[in-house]
Amino acid sequence: MADSTTRQLYTNLAATLQEIASLSQGLHVLGWDQQVLLPSSDGATAARGKALAALSGLVHEKSTAESFGALIDELEVQPDLDEELTVVERANLKLAAIDFRKNKNLPTSFVREYREHTSLSHAAWVKARKADDFPAFAPVLAKTLDFCKQYAQYVDADRPVYDVLVAEYERNLPSTRLAEIFSELREALVPMIHTINAAEHPDTEWMDAIHWDVKKQEELCKHIAQEIGFDFTRGRLDASVHPFTSGFNTYDVRITTRYSATHFAEGILGTVHEVGHAMYEQGLPHDLDGQPVGRALSLGVHESNSLFWENFVCRSRAFWRHFFPKIRELFPDIPEDKTADDLYAAINVARPGLIRVDSDEVHYPMHIVLRWELETLLLNGEVEVDDLPRIWNERMSSYVGIAPPSDKDGVLQDVHWPEGLVGYFPTYTLGQVAAAQWAHAMREQLGDLDELIEQGEFKQILHWLNENVHKKASVPESADALLEETVGEKLSPKYLIAHLKQKYSELYGVEL
Amino acid sequence: MADSTTRQLYTNLAATLQEIASLSQGLHVLGWDQQVLLPSSDGATAARGKALAALSGLVHEKSTAESFGALIDELEVQPDLDEELTVVERANLKLAAIDFRKNKNLPTSFVREYREHTSLSHAAWVKARKADDFPAFAPVLAKTLDFCKQYAQYVDADRPVYDVLVAEYERNLPSTRLAEIFSELREALVPMIHTINAAEHPDTEWMDAIHWDVKKQEELCKHIAQEIGFDFTRGRLDASVHPFTSGFNTYDVRITTRYSATHFAEGILGTVHEVGHAMYEQGLPHDLDGQPVGRALSLGVHESNSLFWENFVCRSRAFWRHFFPKIRELFPDIPEDKTADDLYAAINVARPGLIRVDSDEVHYPMHIVLRWELETLLLNGEVEVDDLPRIWNERMSSYVGIAPPSDKDGVLQDVHWPEGLVGYFPTYTLGQVAAAQWAHAMREQLGDLDELIEQGEFKQILHWLNENVHKKASVPESADALLEETVGEKLSPKYLIAHLKQKYSELYGVEL
Structure with missing residues (x-):
């Protein structure tokens, strides 16, 4: 019996999507190579720019071809769609249709103007x-916000602007949900932060006397990456100025990291963080490589993986106990009387700081809440761009406990708004919230998580994430849906709050 | 005044060619990455294969588009072509037209079948x-030869088959010229080789006792590459299983090399060889990047650069004298009584060997003459595939002085025929012939070449090649034309013969 029309149409769709993904792989390899390996001459950068432009032009052409749209349209109206296609296939069609129509709705001239603007803005x-x-x-940022509003208008004029912008990074998470989550966090964290800030911080000066040899850090980080489960036959670990992870496909996932000779923790925490991202990419279903439904669900879910490994594994006492013998062997300068617990305490010092990226796990969410509030107020017209520095500084003082002496280390610190990435910030904290939910569920299902870490039973942990998060890829409609399916409850900050309360009460000997 | 029609058409042509070149850059980066960096899993290779297929399909589409052909046709018949376009531009048009028509003349089904065959053949x-x-x-090779004949028929039915095949690698060099050059070489070299083979070889056993640390070889090779003129701001040097050079454009030229802990010379000679290729690519005119006329002239001319640096610089006594202090510093095991001259003698041992790629500069050309003779005889039908091993072994014995005990190290040793590369072998020796002509011309124009090398005046040498070879790119019609322009004489083996005679008479204390 011949295949049904629906099946044939779906096969064509999957082949077209695969071709676009293969060409995009080319683009991503060119981009990775540019950041990691490209020779330094300006001519090399210019020639690479031409190659990226030519190839991305072709990818855009393929992604918006009339014939591709017609295929989607025809498939969507097949009466036997639900019988002929699996749940995963229907989700794939839906995502392909969303992508296609978004690209089609955006006028080419608008895309070009916006791209030019963000380049100038940067x-x-x-x-x-x-x-x-x-x-x-300020006037450049004001123009960016205008572009964002126009963008949202083109993509979906019926939804609130901020919802459309957030959806670029986090699927189906409306502003109302963000407000619920972030208000609950703010209410719990602000008093905690003020108590911790006033407490006595552990002594970490002894760390400064140690020679943290970069080559040895590299050896240690490769060892840790391997042990916690990064598959080196399906990925690489290199060095670059700004650490990042590229997943060309589930078989080729590349991490870059950096090491500091004075800040020992930076290399390890950074590597484990990127390994968390990378193991998500490696854990996505191979058979959906190249299909939209096979992608990571959202940036928030991505970050829930990196932050789970960074905050719940690498920042745990158990982790330092497990790796301490290896660390002492590599760094014989560590004083005899220092233990894994001293390293654990040093790695977890929580101090108010001006810079988001240098922040610890208890202050970090408030940096994000601040940015989310300001984005929202700006788009609603409740705050003018010119007022940003004043409000930024007031809220930093109230939420984090410190106000920047200059805008350089305040409202001007992040690359996101200058690059037109409005609606992106929330995903960092959504990831931290979800990570605490994964940790809670693992404790219920696998037993004592810290015991597993101290024994080096990382395989069980990774397996849990593989089964409950990675394999689901983009089939669930949203992070909320994934969490409900996996842990029986939508995104909820109560687990993160409980974790921070317990950890920092103990570390600082205070009542939180 | 508006641009003339001819100028407008040419501008369009150049833009189309640049776009094809930019997409090809993508292909080349993907290929380089695959050989140097790709993770080892089969899935990574398969996914990369899909990306290469998708992108090369697009490049082919663009390269054979009707509109592209129409543009070429229209430009070619412009009555004011000679006044409006420069010599370089007209050469560019001509090359673009040749490429386009060749691609168009080849039926897609034939290309597919041939590609499938070479994959099976490999x-x-x-x-x-x-x-x-x-x-x-044998039957697979017979089929390859049939494909070659068909190929030549499609491309140009009016020229001898072998001329068409050679032209893939070496522009406009007819069989008659090859016969002239190779007969003269054979006549001079065969008696030389037999005299050298019978002479006493210098002692090189002391080399085996030295620990040739691979890391230190790497340091030495980077130092040499830098000093002889490789521009690291416009290129890279990495390690791979099979050394090769990729020029994505004149600003991004990448060498790979390999080192052996037991064969010290391999890493240095190999690196200098690839640096020679790379400096040609870096020396091509920047403003012609992406245009056919901006490419290297031919494989023979490419090899003339790599072999000039390998044989006339790196294999010279002066080179070892210049670098000896650095070498002694890096390898303190070298016995006190050994000098630069001992290294020079060791590096230049000339022994009959079965394997082409391990051959020295005096035996190498005869390995090539043998292959050229056999290719020609096979295509003329004067020899059957089944007779190859017998003729191979007879001629090896007569030309090189040694016969293979088995076909594995005889007729089966090279990857070229199995990959369908018939007509490729001659370029190696053409390069060696031209390299001797460059060296002769430099001696006339710059003075004592060995003196320059011993003093480390590599800049003057590179500058001569930049001006006389590299900058001309593909403007000359053939290697013969380039040589005539540059040194006043077509390809002629007499300079190579004189060089070998002088060098090996002295090294072996024999009369050649």
Whole structure:
């Protein structure tokens, strides 16, 4: 018996999607190579720019071809769709249709103007930040916000602007849900932060006397990556100025990291964080490689993986106990009387700081809440761009306990708004929230998580994530849906709050 | 005044060619990455294969588009072509037209069948070589030769088959010229080789006792590459199983090399050889990047650069004298009584050997002459595939002075025929011939070449090649034309013969 029309149409769709994904792999390899290996001459950068432009033009052409749209349209109206296609296939069709229509709805001229603007905006930000001159950047940011509003209008005029923007990174998470989650967090964390800030911090000065040899850190980090489950036959670990992870497909996932000779923790925490991202990519279903439904669900879910490994594994006492013999062997300068617990305490010092990326797990969420509040207020017109520095500084003081002496280390610190990435910030904290939910569920299902870590039973942990998170890829409609399916409850900050309360009460000897 | 029609058409042509070149850059980066960095899992290779297929399909589509052909046709008949376009631009048009028509003349079905055949042929060769079973490979090779004949028929039915095949690698060099050059070489070299083979070889056993640390070889090779003129801001040097050079454009030229802990010379000679290729690519005119006329002229001319640096610089006494202090510093095991001259003698031992790639500069050309003779005889029908091993072994004995005990190290040794590369071999020796002509011309124009090398004046040498060879790119019609322009004489083996005669008379204390 011949295949049904529906089956044939779906096969064509999958082949087209695979071809677009294969060409995109080319783009991603070119981009990775540019960041990691490209020779330094300007001519090399310019020639690479031409290659990226030519190839991305082709990918865009293929992604918006009339014939591709017609295929989607025809498939969607097949009366036997539900019988002929599996749940995964229907989800794939849906995602392909969303992508296609979004691309089609955006006028080419608008895309070009917006891209030109963000390129100028990035340059203006670099200059303004260097000169510590927010007023010079303000009109550029105001224009970015206008572009964002237009963008949302093109993509879906019926939904609130901020919901459309967030959906670029986090599927189907409306502003109302963000407000619920972030208000609960703010209410719990602000008093905790003020108590911790006032407490006595552990002594970490002894760390400064140690020679943290970078080559040895590299050896240690490769050892840790291997042991916690990164598959080196399906990936690489290299060095770059800004650490990042690229998943070309589930068989080729590349991490870059960096090491500091003075800040020992940076290399390890950074590597484990990127390994968390990478193991998610490696854990996605091989048979869905190249299909939209085979992608990671969202940036928040991505970050829930990296932050689970960073905060719940690498920042745990058990982790340092497990790896301490190896660490002492590599760094014989560590004083005799220091133990794994001293390293654990040093790695977990929580101090108010101005810079988001240097923040610890208890202050970090408030950096995000602040940015989320400001994005929302700006798009609603409740705050003008010119007022940003004032409100930023007030809220930093109230939420984090410290106010920046200059905008350079305040409102001008992040690359996101200058690059037009509005609605992106929330995903960091959504990831931290979900990570605490994974940890809670593992404790219920696998037993004492810290015991597993101390014994080096990382395989069980990774297996749990493989089964409950990775394999589901983009089949669930949202992070909320995934969490409900997996742990029986939507995104809820109560597990993160409980974790931080317990951990920091003990570390700082205070009542939180 | 508006641009003329001719100028507008040319501008369009150049833009189309640049776009094809930019997409090809993508292909080349994917290929390089696959050989140097790709994770080892089969899935990674399969996914990369899909990406390469998708992208090369697109490049082919663009390269054979009707509109592209129409543009070429229209431009070619412009009456003011000679006034409006420069010599370089007209050469560019001509090359673009040749490429386009060749691609168009080849039926897609033929290209597919041929590609499938060479893929099977490669696999059959690997198997036959392992089993030392030429008869198993013979029918496959016979079929390859049939494909070659058909190919030549499609491309240009009016020219001899072998001329068409050679032209894939070496532009406009007819069989008659090859016969002239190779007969003269054979006549001079065969008696030289037999005299050298019978002479006493210098003692090189002391080299075996030295620990040639691979890391230190790497340091030495980077130092040498830098000093002889490889521009590291426009290129890279990495390690891979099979050394090769990739020029994505003049600003991004990548060498790979390999080191042996027991064969010290291999890493240095190999690196200098690849640096020679790479400096040619770096020396091509930047403003012609992405245009056919901006490419290297031919494989023979490419090899003339790598072999000039390998044979006339790296294999010279002056080179070892210049670098000896550095070498002694890196390898303190070298006995006190050994000098640069001892290393020079060791590096230049000339012994009859079965394997082409391990051959020295005096035996190497005869390995090539043998292959050229056999290719020609096979295509003319004067020799049957089944007779190859017998003729191979007879001629090896007569030309090189040694006959292979088995086909594995005889007729089955090279990857070229199994990959369908017929007509490729001559380029190696053409390169060696031209390299001797460059060296002769430099001596006339720059003075004592060995003095320059010993003083480390590599810049002057590179500059001469930049001006006389590299900058001309593909403007000359052939290697003969380039040589005539540069040194006043077509390809002529007499300079190579004189060089070998002088060098080996002195090294072996014999009369040649």
